[in-house]
Amino acid sequence: MTDTFVSNPSFFKLDATLKRIRNYWQKTFDAHKKDITVDQWLLIENLYKHKKITHNELAKVTSKDITTVSRIIELLVKKELVVREGSPHDRRKVFLQLTAKGSEKYKDVRPLVLEMRKTGWTGLTESDYSELTRILDVIYNNIP
Amino acid sequence: MTDTFVSNPSFFKLDATLKRIRNYWQKTFDAHKKDITVDQWLLIENLYKHKKITHNELAKVTSKDITTVSRIIELLVKKELVVREGSPHDRRKVFLQLTAKGSEKYKDVRPLVLEMRKTGWTGLTESDYSELTRILDVIYNNIP
DNA sequence: TTTTTTTAGTTGCTAAAGCAACTATTGCTA
DNA sequence: TAGCAATAGTTGCTTTAGCAACTAAAAAAA
Numbered sequence: 001m002t003d004t005f006v007s008n009p010s011f012f013k014l015d016a017t018l019k020r021i022r023n024y025w026q027k028t029f030d031a032h033k034k035d036i037t038v039d040q041w042l043l044i045e046n047l048y049k050h051k052k053i054t055h056n057e058l059a060k061v062t063s064k065d066i067t068t069v070s071r072i073i074e075l076l077v078k079k080e081l082v083v084r085e086g087s088p089h090d091r092r093k094v095f096l097q098l099t100a101k102g103s104e105k106y107k108d109v110r111p112l113v114l115e116m117r118k119t120g121w122t123g124l125t126e127s128d129y130s131e132l133t134r135i136l137d138v139i140y141n142n143i144p
Numbered sequence: 145m146t147d148t149f150v151s152n153p154s155f156f157k158l159d160a161t162l163k164r165i166r167n168y169w170q171k172t173f174d175a176h177k178k179d180i181t182v183d184q185w186l187l188i189e190n191l192y193k194h195k196k197i198t199h200n201e202l203a204k205v206t207s208k209d210i211t212t213v214s215r216i217i218e219l220l221v222k223k224e225l226v227v228r229e230g231s232p233h234d235r236r237k238v239f240l241q242l243t244a245k246g247s248e249k250y251k252d253v254r255p256l257v258l259e260m261r262k263t264g265w266t267g268l269t270e271s272d273y274s275e276l277t278r279i280l281d282v283i284y285n286n287i288p
Numbered sequence: 289t290t291t292t293t294t295t296a297g298t299t300g301c302t303a304a305a306g307c308a309a310c311t312a313t314t315g316c317t318a
Numbered sequence: 319t320a321g322c323a324a325t326a327g328t329t330g331c332t333t334t335a336g337c338a339a340c341t342a343a344a345a346a347a348a
Binding site: 163166167170198199200210211214215218234235236237238 | 325328336
């Protein structure tokens with residue numbers, strides 16, 4: 001790998017792309033008055049998928065810091081989209097679950113998300129997707 | 145493009161990878177007592193490259209919000225790495241420049257950054273790099 | 289059983305992202 | 319030339335990121 005190659009700012013390109021996607025998602029949510037942020041959506045999506053899960057587990061599957069999860073969940077509880085329920089067996093643990101309102105929010109927002117993902121992938125093939133996944137995975141695992 | 149494909153959370157993978165890189169960079173900066181954040185570094189890198197530039201231009205080349213740039217620059221000014229200098233021709237404009245200390249910081253940190261980039265790319269080829277760049281560019285330009 | 293360590297979660301702090309509203313110029317136009 | 323629009327930046331606000339320090343409970347070790 002050449003020096004000019006290494007000096008190439010791929011970090012920057014990742015960052016710029018992600019910011020652009022995030023921005024687009026947020027603007028779309030806002031335009032449709034979904035009253036939700038992108039990261040709040042990510043948590044809702046995972047809560048829908050996992051049904052019952054702790055802060056810690058949710059942090060792992062979303063690649064978020066547990067403190068960040070804790071605070072986003074607080075906002076979702078305030079919006080009555082999520083309930084916290086202490087575990088009877090282990091009183092340190094708190095299980096998180098979507099409320100009925102939370103499930104409805106998921107079903108309400110999901111079509112928008114699918115549409116946006118489709119938009120992002122326009123002109124790309126499934127093999128492009130595999131390539132991207134492969135390369136990002138390698139980079140991810142290269143980091144000590 | 146199939147539905148399962150579209151539903152695949154590539155956004156999440158981008159986010160996770162970027163967070164991991166950012167985290168690694170920050171920890172490395174801290175371990176070497178560079179007293180700098182990743183985004184502060186990005187601005188310094190661009191100030192070194194462009195020599196004399198306004199907030200607005202710096203925001204464009206770094207894909208950052210101008211308010212964000214404004215505040216990061218404030219921190220860099222406090223650290224005496226950057227000076228603001230009003231334009232005599234247009235009193236709205238403020239030119240930004242690295243101080244001598246700022247240039248030194250750049251030269252001091254740059255080897256670390258090159259090393260980390262190399263680490264991230266271990267096991268990948270230049271064609272992987274082109275692929276990643278191409279795919280990210282397509283996605284970026286797909287976003288309305 | 290008592291002490292120590294580990295685990296789950298919260299709170300305080302600083303940094304960065306981005307929108308809205310604001311000031312101060314400069315440029316355009318009627 | 320006077321009035322209005324556009325441009326450059328800053329400040330206030332809410333959200334997310336992540337480290338450090340903390341509480342409380344459970345698990346492991348003495």
